[in-house]
Amino acid sequence: MNSGICTLAAVPVRSEPSSKSEMTNMILFGETFQIHEIQGEWVHMTGDYDQYTGWLNLKYVTPLLNKPATNTPLRQFPLAACAAPDESPLLLLPGSSLPDYANCNFHINGKRYTIVLQENTVSDVITYAKLFINEPYL
Numbered sequence: 001m002n003s004g005i006c007t008l009a010a011v012p013v014r015s016e017p018s019s020k021s022e023m024t025n026m027i028l029f030g031e032t033f034q035i036h037e038i039q040g041e042w043v044h045m046t047g048d049y050d051q052y053t054g055w056l057n058l059k060y061v062t063p064l065l066n067k068p069a070t071n072t073p074l075r076q077f078p079l080a081a082c083a084a085p086d087e088s089p090l091l092l093l094p095g096s097s098l099p100d101y102a103n104c105n106f107h108i109n110g111k112r113y114t115i116v117l118q119e120n121t122v123s124d125v126i127t128y129a130k131l132f133i134n135e136p137y138l
Contacts (some may be wrong), residue, residue, distance in 0.1 A: 001064075002034065003033065003034050003035060003063075004033050004056075004062055004064050005030065005031070005032050005062050005109075006027045006029055006030060006032075006060070007031055007062045007108060008034075008060060009027055009028070009090060009091055009092060010026045010027070010028050010029070010093060011057075011060045012025075012056075013026060013045075013047075013052060013054035014042075014054055015054060015055070016055060017040065017044070018042075018055075018099050019074070019099065020126070021137065023104060025052045025056050027047055027056070028092070028093055029096040029097065030097030030099055030108070031047060031048070031049055031090050031096075031097050032047075032049075032064055032067070032068070032097075032099075033045040033046060033056075034069070036053075040058075041058045041059070042057060042058060043055065043057075043058055043061050049097070050057045054073055061124075062093065062108075063109075064109070065110070066110065068099030068108075069100055072097065072098040072101055072106075073094040073097055074092055074093075074094055074097070074098060075094060075095075076094070081115070082106075082114060082115045083114060083116075084111050084112065084114070092115075101115075124125075129132050
């Protein structure tokens with residue numbers, strides 16, 4: 001396994017191979033990374049987007065079988081959701097990457113995902129923003 005891709009909304013990157021160590025970064029859905037070392041249940045990695053290095057828990061790592069030709073960033077608000085045919089929808093955060101995106105579809109390791117943009121009112125955005133009050137900055 002030389003490279004991986006994030007298939008969850010967000011995954012913490014740690015400074016050391018421990019869930020108690022400092023969270024130094026996060027990788028978002030669709031971000032790819034290079035794997036340098038596996039130590040027990042931890043993977044030492046470098047993100048392809050920002051070149052940050054750190055440790056990911058192995059249970060959050062999806063091996064990347066085929067490197068995407070393109071990676072389209074999700075830059076809009078309202079939020080979007082995506083789903084593969086056999087999975088529940090996953091809420092995507094702005095900044096997520098959509099590998100090989102075209103016509104509301106994208107693919108990861110040959111699996112097709114469909115993106116659904118959600119229409120939100122100003123009130124919806126305010127309600128969502130309030131969920132982050134008193135949350136850590138990362």
